[in-house]
Amino acid sequence: MAVTDMNAAGLRRDERLERLKLFGLSSPALLLVLVILVIPVGWLFYVSFIGADGTFSMENYERMIKRKSYARIFYTTFEVSLLTTGICILIGYPLAYFMSQLPAKLANLCLITVLLPFWTSLLVRTYAWLVLLQKNGLVNNWAINLGLWEEPIKIVHNLNGTLIGMVHIMLPFLILPTYGAMRAIDRDYLKAAANLGASPRRAFWTVFFPLSTPGLFAGSLMVFVLCLGFFVTPAVLGGGKVIMVSMKIVSNIELFVNWGAASALGVVLLVLTVAVLWIASRFLRLEQITAGGH
């Protein structure tokens, strides 16, 4: 054999060994995913096909199609999620833009204040809204004292209260990726736009906004998907009038002890969420292509 085969076998063995080592290092993580994700979801899937009599049946899914109340619940879930996402965009985008225009130090300070709510418990924040918004709460009392309205109005225990609470909790999830995308936009793009004749407003809409959309899109998607499965805030602030899928799952278990029905709802919610993510991922990839390798 010629010189070209020099050490070839040994080098191949090294390569194999290295791959084996990498697999060995990642195996704990793989095991963790298997134990806490794949097995429970598989079990959930299995339970959803078990009827009340303990045998295989489609009744859990049939019920969802037959009963009108289920359609309402899914409609409410999507409605609340869409509205929350929309309001988050309206509030979060300008705020992220404002922060992205600040000097880095000041912007970091703002970022900390945006993240501050994360450090208190979700439950505490939700009940805090209840205290603020209830019939004799701070908001109603102040508004009446200031003469904004005469009688206490119902701000909570309805869709309004749910949306206020959910927007408050979801806002950081929208702001963070949007702000990140905005920070990454080279200032020279805007200078170039101005130099080529664009007024600040034109430069914003033709250059800054399109370049910030991947971040805005990622943030909106995150908020929307998180909203789909949200429980605590609508349960507390909705006052039983805003029933989302997660709440129906809870009542199926706590009230009716019907694990099969609850599991089937969980499976449908999971499938819907994955579908949303899948559709969005196609758009996202498209977005990244048009945004160039940035």
Place this chain on the structure above:
Amino acid sequence: MTKTTPDALPITVRNVTKTYGPVYALDDVSLDVESGEFLTLLGPSGSGKTTLLMVLAGFTRPDQGSLKFGDAEMIRKPPHLRDVGMVFQNYALFPHMTVAGNVGYPLRLRGVSKTEMADRVERALDTVQLGGFGDRRIDQLSGGQKQRVALARSIVFEPRILLMDEPLSALDKKLRDRMQIELRHLHEKLGMTTVYVTHDQREALTMSDRIAVVNHGRIMQLATPEMLYDQPENKFVADFIGDSSFITVTRDGDSLVAAGTTLKTNRPVPDAAKLALMLRPERVHLMDGPREGDTNLFDARVTDLVYQGESYLLYAALEDGTEVAVRGAIRAGTYGNLPKPGETVNLALDAADTVIIADEEG
């Protein structure tokens, strides 16, 4: 794009000052750029050359001063109303638009019709030899192509003034050399007043009608490339442009003495307390024996000899210890005959090349 821009505008800068805290980025700068001229701002980083360009483009607001394009005062005009083309150092091509989208952008802002826009974009791309590239995405382009697209975008709306901020610094050397010539040709073709910023002296010497050497926010000298190289007005310019060694010159009555040699020169001698002789490596020759005429001779001892392909570089110490460099062409088989380190040599400098400057930082 074959026609010359009908009316290139002269630029008049008067007493422009810009401070950042205690630091003067621009220190009372006045400058006239003639209509259709290719003027380069040359200086080390932090010298203020880019600040001056940004003042011209409207991105930096000076503390005071006046800036005129033609007769129109521009100093308070926002950048989008100045109607000047600019090529950015990193090109600043919009990544979410195609090549045609980028080049057509200034026309879209000016309300040019779709058909005329397509026509003018294609002509601009032809001008920079990128015809047919309109549908490409920006991230599909090489560095040189991006450069050309940026150039096309800055000239497509036929501005009367073109600004360039180190546009070639991201390209490799061969491409840079070619683009220098191309930019120069393009300038001759389009004829717009061009202000070009670079820290690369060779680039400045290659391309410019005139060069303004900038340091510490001031213009140290404004002259043609040849004047700048041959007759620097101060030590900064002499040191910054080209390689030079300096020898202290002392006055002895009416005559000037450097390293033990009484100097003969037919150049003006500045009226300064301290003087120095500027030696360019390629203007100094090795002498075999004494020669008559207008030549200054220096005794020196060779300290080092470096082979550089097309030329050699010989370092030699003069009597007073100053080390000077000598550059000469190498013809086949002659390198071995050159003096070796330790040997003594005679260095010759023609009186015409004997440049004496004031020995103080300007």
